[in-house]
Amino acid sequence: MISFRLDMLNAMNQKELNETISFILDNIDSSRIVMNSVASIRHQLIDLTIEEQIISEQDFYKISSVLSTQSRSPLWENYFIKKYDCQRVNKSEDRGDFKKNGRYYEYKSSGYNLDNSVHLLQIRPWQDCDYIIQSVSDDGATTFVLKHTEMMLEMERLKASPAHGTKKVVADNKKIEYMMTVERGSADWDRWINNYRKEGNIFQP
Numbered sequence: 001m002i003s004f005r006l007d008m009l010n011a012m013n014q015k016e017l018n019e020t021i022s023f024i025l026d027n028i029d030s031s032r033i034v035m036n037s038v039a040s041i042r043h044q045l046i047d048l049t050i051e052e053q054i055i056s057e058q059d060f061y062k063i064s065s066v067l068s069t070q071s072r073s074p075l076w077e078n079y080f081i082k083k084y085d086c087q088r089v090n091k092s093e094d095r096g097d098f099k100k101n102g103r104y105y106e107y108k109s110s111g112y113n114l115d116n117s118v119h120l121l122q123i124r125p126w127q128d129c130d131y132i133i134q135s136v137s138d139d140g141a142t143t144f145v146l147k148h149t150e151m152m153l154e155m156e157r158l159k160a161s162p163a164h165g166t167k168k169v170v171a172d173n174k175k176i177e178y179m180m181t182v183e184r185g186s187a188d189w190d191r192w193i194n195n196y197r198k199e200g201n202i203f204q205p
Helices: 002-040 040-052 057-064 069-083 150-155 167-172 187-196
Strands: 096-098 103-111 117-123 129-135 138-145 178-183
Touching: 040 057, 040 103, 057 069, 057 138, 069 117, 069 129, 096 178, 103 117, 117 129, 129 150, 138 150, 138 187, 150 178, 167 178, 178 187
Parallel strands: 103 129
Antiparallel strands: 096 103, 117 178, 129 138
């Protein structure tokens, strides 16, 4: 009986797999056209949203979602900086990405991944700055603001781990970059919503 059920399950999975492959092949040309079209206007998307207001913020995130992570992450960061009139920080200062009202901030974003989680990479605890973290979806961006001390506490709670290098290299390195994950819909996510979420003008006290 168990063997029969397993065979049925495998048959169902194979059917779904075949249907998925067929769907991809039937729509791959359209997908390439969309990706190429978005890439061609990538550098205009911010002005089209903020200056010209041709597209909404929600549509900005939807359109940019088809880009690779390497393309959309800096785009989302640049959009945030322009929207809130922040000042870029020189990398030599080693104090995050930008400053606003005299405070320094590191910007992190995550969205449109299959496991429905917020992945935070390259967290640098030694930097004297606070954190802006955005979880992006079709509904827009959910924004969290964490003070440096709060981020250090969350790194302990979420068991942040070194992002690069072997154990020996990490042990010898005083400046270690970390990574951690917040699963949407989890108890950790609810805690972040209750404690750190900001709406409207997020830089108001």
